[in-house]
Amino acid sequence: MNGRRFARFACLFALWLGGLYAVLQIPFVQAFVRDPYSAAQVASTAAVLRILGVAASVDGLVLRAPGFDMRITNELLGGCNGLNVVLILIAAVAAYPAPIRHRLVGIAVGAAVLFIVNVVRLVSLYFVGAHAPGLEEMMHLYVWQVLLIAVTGFIWFQWAERVPGPE
Numbered sequence: 001m002n003g004r005r006f007a008r009f010a011c012l013f014a015l016w017l018g019g020l021y022a023v024l025q026i027p028f029v030q031a032f033v034r035d036p037y038s039a040a041q042v043a044s045t046a047a048v049l050r051i052l053g054v055a056a057s058v059d060g061l062v063l064r065a066p067g068f069d070m071r072i073t074n075e076l077l078g079g080c081n082g083l084n085v086v087l088i089l090i091a092a093v094a095a096y097p098a099p100i101r102h103r104l105v106g107i108a109v110g111a112a113v114l115f116i117v118n119v120v121r122l123v124s125l126y127f128v129g130a131h132a133p134g135l136e137e138m139m140h141l142y143v144w145q146v147l148l149i150a151v152t153g154f155i156w157f158q159w160a161e162r163v164p165g166p167e
Helices: 003-023 027-051 083-095 100-131 133-162
Strands: 057-059 062-064
Touching: 003 083, 027 057, 027 062, 027 083, 027 100, 083 100, 083 133, 100 133
Parallel strands: none
Antiparallel strands: 057 062
């Protein structure tokens, strides 16, 4: 990508990301996108924990399990639901000069992978919180945040390498 194309991509990425964050501030969108997404994260995490033998249950956006309860916050910045990295991926894919069909596939597959990675993150945070509570804050705020952003970048780079050139 030459300098001019990169500048175009960077501007479009910033516009898409800002627009997506703005749209998610609309109460209707929060009720029909953010909140169900968060609820699905909690339910999926509880289901995985039950498969692993943990007596997990869901109470709204709170995951209850022996030794450690987790509230999956709906906050967009720093929220536990992982929606922030999904928005970063959507903005990067949407800003990239590829055919629309490939962008839609990239967004769908990438968002699904990030959903699963975030469930793995939440499951691991449960085990850290229940068995090594002194490490929970570091794992939550530093290790997993960096890993989620790295995975998001990896997904985007893998997608961008495989899609046809500009439309």
